[in-house]
Every structure is written in C-alpha cells, then in structure tokens.
Amino acid sequence: MTRSRIELGDVTPHNIKQLKKLNTVVFPVSYNEKFYKDVLEVGELAKLAYYNDIVVGAVCCRVDTSENSRRLYIMTLGCLSPYRRLGVGSTMVEHVLNHVRKDGHYDNVYLHVQVNNTGAIDFYKKFGFEIHETKKHYYKRIEPADAHVLQKNLRTAIPNGIAPCTQIEKSQNEKNHHDSKHNDKHNDKRA
Numbered sequence: 001m002t003r004s005r006i007e008l009g010d011v012t013p014h015n016i017k018q019l020k021k022l023n024t025v026v027f028p029v030s031y032n033e034k035f036y037k038d039v040l041e042v043g044e045l046a047k048l049a050y051y052n053d054i055v056v057g058a059v060c061c062r063v064d065t066s067e068n069s070r071r072l073y074i075m076t077l078g079c080l081s082p083y084r085r086l087g088v089g090s091t092m093v094e095h096v097l098n099h100v101r102k103d104g105h106y107d108n109v110y111l112h113v114q115v116n117n118t119g120a121i122d123f124y125k126k127f128g129f130e131i132h133e134t135k136k137h138y139y140k141r142i143e144p145a146d147a148h149v150l151q152k153n154l155r156t157a158i159p160n161g162i163a164p165c166t167q168i169e170k171s172q173n174e175k176n177h178h179d180s181k182h183n184d185k186h187n188d189k190r191a
C-alpha cells in the first residue's frame with residue numbers, strides 16, 4: 001500500500017476556481033473578487049493543499065504593514081471536513097511559519113477566529129499562537145459575531161533594546177512588578 005501524501009501547490013489562474021469552491025465550503029464568510037485577485041499575486045503566501053493529488057485545503061495570507069510593524073495575516077486556512085485530523089492543516093501552518101522565519105523581517109503572525117471555534121483555537125495553540133485580544137462584533141453576518149485575534153510573536157521583547165538584564169534593571173523590574181501588583185489590587189477594589 002502506498003503512503004498518503006500531503007503536498008502544497010501554487011494558486012494559479014488555472015486552479016483558482018478550486019480555491020474559491022473550497023473556501024465557500026469551509027468558511028461561513030464569503031470572499032470577493034479582489035480577495036482572489038490579490039491571492040494570485042502573493043506567491044508563497046497562498047497555497048492549495050493536496051491529499052493524494054486531490055485538493056482538500058488551502059491557505060491565503062497577506063502582509064500587513066500597518067501600525068509600524070510587519071505582520072503576516074492569515075486570511076483563510078482551512079481543510080475539507082472529511083480530510084481533517086490528517087495533518088493537512090499542520091502542513092499549511094508549518095509552510096507559513098517556515099516562510100516568515102526564512103524571511104526574518106516579520107514581527108508576528110496573526111488571524112481572527114470566531115470565539116466558539118475551539119477546534120481551530122486548539123489547533124493554533126499547538127503552534128505557539130495565543131489569544132492576543134477579543135474583538136466584539138467583529139463579524140457582521142455570522143453568529144457569534146465576536147472574534148479572537150490569535151497571534152504568534154516572532155520577536156522576543158527586549159526592554160529599551162538592551163538584551164542582557166543588568167542588576168540595576170533587574171531591581172527596577174522587581175520594583176515595577178511590585179508596583180503593578182499594587183495597582184492590580186487598587187483596580188480590584190474599583191472593579
């Protein structure tokens with residue numbers, strides 16, 4: 001018996017209809033012509049996933065350079081339900097993470113998920129994504145309308161750009177920690 005094969009392939013004008021069909025089946029939100037036009041321009045940031053030569057999944061991302069940072073936004077990443085839990089989603093996330101690591105100039109990777117999509121949340125947590133914030137009424141036409149922003153940071157935060165934690169900074173950090181605890185208590189009282 002031959003082993004099951006998962007492969008990724010480019011999105012091209014010849015197969016873009018397969019991507020549209022797949023996204024329509026997998027996501028409750030529909031994407032417009034501009035979305036698909038842009039997807040044809042992003043190279044490695046959009047891929048179809050094949051399971052034994054059948055299209056079963058796709059990932060579409062874009063670069064977000066707003067807010068003084070360079071971030072990769074996963075617009076869609078999905079797999080047809082009969083082919084889930086076979087490693088297709090992981091192959092797509094790993095492709096995206098390898099791409100940003102190789103590039104070396106991204107601050108983070110992020111995406112939105114409906115707050116009740118626990119399967120996707122568990123899936124992304126496996127790859128080091130965390131719930132960064134929750135946006136109320138993010139979706140206009142679906143329920144629940146609230147979305148979590150899942151984010152994986154690619155840079156380690158260095159206070160003041162100074163890497164080693166000197167003794168002076170350490171004691172300052174301890175003081176800040178103490179102060180913030182104090183503030184928390186204060187806030188608790190107000191809540």
Ligand SMILES: CC(C)(COP(=O)(O)OP(=O)(O)OC[C@H]1O[C@@H](n2cnc3c(N)ncnc32)[C@H](O)[C@@H]1OP(=O)(O)O)[C@@H](O)C(=O)NCCC(=O)NCCS
Nearest residue numbers: 076077078079084085086087088089090119120122123126
């Ligand atoms: C989320 C999604 C892409 C995962 O794809 P997948 O091909 O099933 O993922 P994998 O097989 O690579 O799963 C890897 C691991 O993630 C975790 N995981 C995946 N789906 C999960 C679920 N429904 N519940 C809990 N954990 C899950 C598991 O640990 C899994 O490993 P295991 O099967 O060995 O236990 C898929 O469920 C999907 O297409 N969902 C609909 C679209 C969507 O919600 N996309 C997210 C927003 S962009």
